[in-house]
Amino acid sequence: MSSPTHVTFWGVRGSTPCDGHQFDRYGGNTSCVQLTAEGHDPIVFDLGTGLRNYGEQLAREDALEGFHAHVLLTHLHWDHIQGLPFFAPLAAGGGTVEVYGPEQAEGPLGDVFDGVMSPPYFPITYRQMHGTASFQGVSSDDFALNGAKVRTRWVRHTDPTLGFRVEIEGVSVAYLSDHGPGTVPDDPDDYVPPDVLELCDGVDLLIHDAQHTAPEYEMKRDWGHCTIEYAIHVAREAGARELALFHHCPSHGDDRVDEIVRDARDLVARLGGPEVFAAADGMRRPVTSRAAADA
Ligand SMILES: [Zn+2]
Ligand SMILES: [Zn+2]
Numbered sequence: 001m002s003s004p005t006h007v008t009f010w011g012v013r014g015s016t017p018c019d020g021h022q023f024d025r026y027g028g029n030t031s032c033v034q035l036t037a038e039g040h041d042p043i044v045f046d047l048g049t050g051l052r053n054y055g056e057q058l059a060r061e062d063a064l065e066g067f068h069a070h071v072l073l074t075h076l077h078w079d080h081i082q083g084l085p086f087f088a089p090l091a092a093g094g095g096t097v098e099v100y101g102p103e104q105a106e107g108p109l110g111d112v113f114d115g116v117m118s119p120p121y122f123p124i125t126y127r128q129m130h131g132t133a134s135f136q137g138v139s140s141d142d143f144a145l146n147g148a149k150v151r152t153r154w155v156r157h158t159d160p161t162l163g164f165r166v167e168i169e170g171v172s173v174a175y176l177s178d179h180g181p182g183t184v185p186d187d188p189d190d191y192v193p194p195d196v197l198e199l200c201d202g203v204d205l206l207i208h209d210a211q212h213t214a215p216e217y218e219m220k221r222d223w224g225h226c227t228i229e230y231a232i233h234v235a236r237e238a239g240a241r242e243l244a245l246f247h248h249c250p251s252h253g254d255d256r257v258d259e260i261v262r263d264a265r266d267l268v269a270r271l272g273g274p275e276v277f278a279a280a281d282g283m284r285r286p287v288t289s290r291a292a293a294d295a
Helices: 050-060 111-114 194-200 214-219 230-239 254-271 290-294
Strands: 006-012 033-034 043-045 068-072 096-102 132-138 143-146 150-153 162-168 171-176 203-209 242-246 275-278 283-284
Touching: 006 050, 006 111, 043 143, 068 162, 068 275, 096 111, 096 150, 096 275, 111 132, 111 162, 150 194, 162 194, 171 194, 230 242, 230 254, 242 254
Parallel strands: 043 068, 068 096, 096 132, 171 203, 203 242, 242 275
Antiparallel strands: 006 033, 006 283, 033 043, 143 150, 150 162, 162 171
16 A cells, blocks of 8 residues: 655755756756655755745645745755745745754854845845745754654764654655765765664665765765765665665766666665665655555
8 A cells, every 4th residue: 555645856956956958857956855745734855946846836736825834954055945035935925934954053044044045145035035934943853843753963064964854654754965974084985874874764765865976976075975875875774765866966967867877776786775766856756664565
């Protein structure tokens, strides 16, 4: 029996939005994933440019007024926040978005967010939008949210960055969009920190950074991302059931991503799991529990 809980990938690209025919199939929008479970408001991972298409869909469904979502924001890099001003429930409708993101040493998360969304960088602040956005700084924590169990942990990246685990309606999803071993040079390449294992432990779907091939990683060790092999390693160490390769490098067109998926599937076939696929803009995918999948 399949679960009605599902994810929709609205943006899967890393670093910067991309345009061109070479991105037709996997897409060029930056990080944004919607998690929907029946009877719950949606949970949204990150506010990249993919968020705009999510808002367009809500507008088509006439669902802007009264829209309410919780956002789990990994960090403040541009590719994870640029969709917010263009999200229809906030830009044009009377929606409400509660953002939970990494607490900042410089001050409250909303005030720090103002640093990038205010003149002269953008004509208005989030407080001047039609809808209501609020920001709540969080650290390593476990809390209840809208009928879900949420776990937040710090993960290795270039600036303070959270990874998330959400358990809802009997299924679990972990989201580590920007994550790599190279930013802590003393850590061996295959080391998986306990915090990451706590996020990914036995999860039904792991959405993980997969920005680099191994040769690319050698050139960009300190960029805070990882190889496809490392993403598979994390999934296997944690016993994740299904792995979504995510945060595709802007230099990887569709054909390159196809090759990466082929190589990844060859590797997991030799290792004995997990299932692996590449996330793509617009992809909607059910999240099923292990028990349901085995039935
Ligand atoms: Zn990113
Ligand atoms: Zn980043």
